[in-house]
Amino acid sequence: xxxxxxxxxxxxxxxxxxxxxxxxxxxxxxxxxxxxxxxxxxxxxxxxxxxxxxxxxxxxxxxxxxxxxxxxxxxxxxxxxxxxxxxxxxxxxxxxxxxxxxxxxxxxxxxxxxxxxxxxxxxxxxxxxxxxxxxxxxxxxxxxxxxxxxxxxxxx
Numbered sequence: 001x002x003x004x005x006x007x008x009x010x011x012x013x014x015x016x017x018x019x020x021x022x023x024x025x026x027x028x029x030x031x032x033x034x035x036x037x038x039x040x041x042x043x044x045x046x047x048x049x050x051x052x053x054x055x056x057x058x059x060x061x062x063x064x065x066x067x068x069x070x071x072x073x074x075x076x077x078x079x080x081x082x083x084x085x086x087x088x089x090x091x092x093x094x095x096x097x098x099x100x101x102x103x104x105x106x107x108x109x110x111x112x113x114x115x116x117x118x119x120x121x122x123x124x125x126x127x128x129x130x131x132x133x134x135x136x137x138x139x140x141x142x143x144x145x146x147x148x149x150x151x152x153x154x155x156x
Contacts (some may be wrong), residue, residue: 001123001141001152002028002088002089002123002125002139002141002152003030003033003034003035003038004028004035004038005035005036005038008028008038008039008040009137011040011042012024012026012040012042012091012125012127012137013127013134015042015093016093016127016129016134017129017132017133017134019045019093020093020095020129020131020132021063021095021096021132022045022047022048022061022062022063022095023045023047023062023063023064023065023066023092023093023094023095024042024045024066024091024092024093024127025043025045025066025067025068025090025091025092025093026040026041026042026043026068026090026091026092027040027041027043027068027072027073027076027087027089027090028040028041028087028088028089028090028091028122028123028125029041029076029079029080029083029085029086029087029088030085030086030088030089031085031086031088032086032088032121037085038088039085040091041072041076043068043069043072043073043076044068044069044072045062045066045067045068045069045092046067046068046069047060047061047062047065047066047067048061048062050067051065060104063095064095064104065104066092066108067108068090086121087119087122088121088122088123089122089123089124089125090109090119090122090123090124090125091124091125091126091127092105092124092125092126092127093126093127093128093129094126094127094128094129095129096129096130096131097128098128098136099126099127099128099136099137099138100126100138101124101126101138101140101149101151105124105126105140105149106148106149109124109142109149115147117142117149120142120144121142122141123139123140123141123152124139124140124141124149125137125138125139126138126139126140138151139151139152140152
C-alpha cells in the first residue's frame with residue numbers, strides 16, 4: 001500500500017489544479033516502508049510537443065494524455081538511487097473526469113506487447129480535477145496474481 005504524507009498529496013493536488021485543463025504528471029520517490037522519506041516530483045507533461053511532432057503516433061493532446069518528460073524521469077531515478085530510495089509511484093490527473101484506471105493509463109504503464117508493468121512495485125495515483133479543483137483521487141497497484149491494476153486505498 002502506498003504511504004503518503006498529507007503534504008505529499010497537497011503537492012499533487014496543487015500541480016493538478018495548476019495544470020488544468022491539461023493533465024499533470026509526476027513521480028513519487030521514497031522508501032516503500034517509510035512514509036517519512038517520500039518526495040513528490042512534479043514533472044513536465046510533453047504530450048502536446050509529441051502530438052505536434054508525431055501526430056500519427058501520439059494522437060492525444062495534453063487535455064487527455066500525458067507523457068512524463070524523459071529527462072525529468074531520469075533525474076528522479078538518479079536522485080532516488082543516490083539517496084538509496086526507489087520510484088514508489090507515479091501520478092497524473094484526469095481533467096473533468098473521475099479518477100478511474102483508463103485503457104490509456106493501462107497502456108502507458110505496461111511494457112508494450114508483454115502484459116507486464118514497467119514498474120510492478122509502484123503505485124499510480126489518478127487525480128480527478130473538475131473546473132480547476134481537485135474532486136478526488138484513486139490509487140492503483142499491479143496485482144501479479146490477477147495480472148492487472150487494482151484500486152487500493154492510500155494511507156495519509
